[in-house]
Amino acid sequence: MLREDVIINHEKGLHARVVAMVVLKANEINKKYNCNLYIQYKDRKSIPATSLMPLVLLKVKQGETVGVEVEGKENREALKEMANFLRGDFHIKESDQGKVDNIIEDNNITWEQVFKSTANGIVAVDEHGNIMLSNPSADNILNIVYEDIVGKNIGDILTSLPLIDVLKDRDPRIGVKKTLEDKMLLINTTPIIIGKDFKGAVAVFEDISNLERIKSELYEVKELKERLQRIVENVHDGICLVNRDGVITYVNPAYIELLRDKEENLLGKNIFEISPNGIRCEALKIGRPIIGKVIKKREGINVVANVTPIILEDKITGVLSVIKDLSEVQILTEMVNEISAKAEYLEGELYRREEPGEAFSKFIGRSGKTLDALAMAKKAAKTNATVLIRGESGTGKELIAEGIHTSSSNNRGPFVRVNCAAIPENLLESELFGHEKGSFTGAYKRKLGKFELAHNGTIFLDEIGEMEKNMQAKILRVIQEREIQRVGGDETIKINVRIIAATHRNLEDMVRYGGFREDLYYRLNVIPIYIPPLRERKQDLAFLIGYFLEKLDMETGKNIIGVTNEAMEGFLNYKWPGNVRELQNLLERIITLTEKDYIDLKDLPLYMKSDEGNETSKQILEKQVLKNKNLMEIIEDEEEILPLKDYEKIIIEKALKKYGSFNAAGKALGITHKTVASKARQYGIEKIVSWENLSR
Template structure:
């Protein structure tokens, strides 16, 4: 096809617009532009495109085979001159005609842009998973997307052209066309289909006038599935939040264990070796000897140090709650279980769980614990899903487990499962050479806590501490040092500071025990038991067991002797 050869006279705003339109058309060849202003926008654009430009429009007429001259200046003299000099085969299009052509070309360009937008919109609507249905103001259905046919089973060609008031008179789309108001979350069945859907519908308003309505809906089953997925995600987030709030790591290392006595060094050496394995460790020792501190240190030195260290005090949790604390519970397992709870073993996955006071665990839970140690799996209370864990167990007790086994109060198989590595923490009375280092460490720590400036203790004060057997071990020593520092103003603590706090618990070696009145001996034993096990309800229960009397008898005797600080 031969191209139409065109020249443009005038390169201002009008001529520039004509030039831009024509250069896009494949059937047009622009051979030149003319304008007295060589900085006119059309001239500059044509120069960039390599098109001939001139100040003298007469030069354009010299081109052979020129088909059309488009004059955009509107100047009569220019138009008259062009009529005179143009060839017989060259048509002249003056400004008015050029404006008409511009209007036509602009309309065409806008139509093309509309078709492009329409194509993009159609692609978007066709790709949506939600069904879409559009009707005009009279209810005639104009459009449905592929998802409509997928959800309802109604082909597009059968739906388009129907009237919505006949096809689905109770649906959201018909409601909007009747009322002109938005409908949100309406559950209904699609007319002509059994599809149960949830719909949102809104009016289509053009220039302030309602022209129709559009409806978007999803199958009710899809929404329920989404809600179920949301619930699962919410449960996972809640569990992670609970887990994050409960997970702790070890606070102490072997460096925090104070003392160089042979008995203590022997324990630490064995603990350091056990830290390199995943074997279960059983820590024995009297109350206050530092069993928990050693458990922390073992975890901190192990390959699990970056993972959780979870502590469970078996004596502090009621028997009825101990199982759910250990293994968690499923939602609805009992009244008040409104959501699932993660247990301590699950929290400790990948790390260490420290079972303190293991000797106080009931027999039923001992059996379940044995299974966890053997299989490393369990079920939550009220649940049926088996949960597998990777946990290193460290247990501790101040009870004589062998004696408990003989009494039928502790499972022998559990004892041997726990007692892979046994470490016995020495009492303070067996390592009194560590007293100076312990006292120095405690004074430094308590100075920061209490805002004091105590620098040490005198020789006679040290003799008092050495002469005492410390039934409460390091915990009792810490308690005594703190009580003394709270009340003392001196920088060096002396015998007089300590004597009242130590002698009240000490059985004098100078007294002839054989000649001591029974009531006095009983009082001293009760004092010692309370000092050893503590003044809590649990401590009194243990004291009663150690003295081989009932708890009620112990309370009566405490009331009778009016022990200071131990009133029932």
């Protein structure tokens, strides 16, 4: 290899454009003389004269010397031509200008792509710690944006990188591990020294989180393998592994013990030879598991076997056979059944005994029937299914409905109450679905119905048994389609409403006799909840009396200490046909009238202390029916005429018994339902009719 030293005379030295001209010239000479030219600067290694960026990075200045080296044929001519070119002023022909630009552009793109495409993060700072550059990998790993950090001091932002330490002592930091949030970084940080001058530092790092995770997983796999080995060796089930050729490769001690055999008699044996008709051979052939096969072994041993193919990458590599002594299985099955039954019972009892929660705090009581009702209500609140609450008047059906709404997922929506019995039939549709302006006389403006008002909430349809059948059909459509139409309107309005209905009527009998639609009954009766009457949960009387006394004391300003034993006995003996509502009203009357600070037997009304007051509703009904029969006989007697009100009572009672509601009875008699209800209360037959309907 020949060499010639050349002094660079160009005022700017070998800067990028000059080097591009050198590269262009070197390519021409190499091709012309079939040789390879090199440039050597100071104590550095020789660099091919056709390599742009390495030559640029030499940063050769005016007046400095570089060595031109050549190898190959006709090397003297090539060396001379290249040396003369370097001594010149680097004037470029206009025809070569484009070639020089292309060389610069191609090399810039190449280095830029290398820098951007490097998977490792790179961050460089100058000698003052100011950030000069970072590549996209660094931005991604460190969650930074280059435009936001360039020019800023490394000590203010990227303190996780050990660049500050390198700037202080100029010593490299190799193989440093750092945790950055959820990432583990491996960082190499080295000083940047050009010549003998310290120019800054560069950190090259990579995210080794996956490697650390794999390392941890490998350790866990090793540990898991050891644990599985211990488990397999100590389980009571017999385990046998067979490879794809049918050779037994492993049996655990339990397998040997169950078969009364020796390990050496099993390992290495081929199942196609020792048990060609067995389920292990079958599973290996068909590639499907065989579960729960009862097999009779020699010496009267019965086992239950499960054989499962081992499949890797869609290929059967063997089978796993697990056997268990059948007698143990039978014992375990009995134990499991017994434990499951106990667990189910205890779970039910635990659920019943749980505190009802704030949503049901208004419903007072701790008796068994009360807890059952509240437990069912709590379960109903977890779903969006329709609920039908059954129970006599005054038992607290609305409180249960409100509690279900409060505990449900739609508790942010409204809770809208509708008493179907209190709204006249001709107004009920408008009340429920709303009406458009001008849809009927008096409709001066649009009105939203209860269903629209209850959107995304709950609507409580109380006394739904009093609803006429044509309205029942419209309610059924709402439940099925989840949409309504206002009276007089054509627009179909989608609604999202949880429906809770309640009634004291016997809907099953009403369905049987045509008073209630069967399809609506099944739609409503998805989750039935029965609220027991007060006479069936007298254990709650003490709780209820205490609650109402405290409430009424606050309202009246009195301080009633409690109830005497004699008075409490009177409360317990009474049948409470009006249920909790009757109890509340009675206590309010007693507290208002009493001058004492306690309630005794004298404060109770006479009917609670008489035998008549303690008659059951059935006994009252039987007496009333007998009385009615006598009256019917008198009516048929032409010689005796009774006052008109007696006949009126008989007719209204007969209509109520036949048609089952004030509305239907009113229509049959040609009078309004309000008149029927008023007359029934006047003659004291409204409760008897209600009890008759309940007892059907």
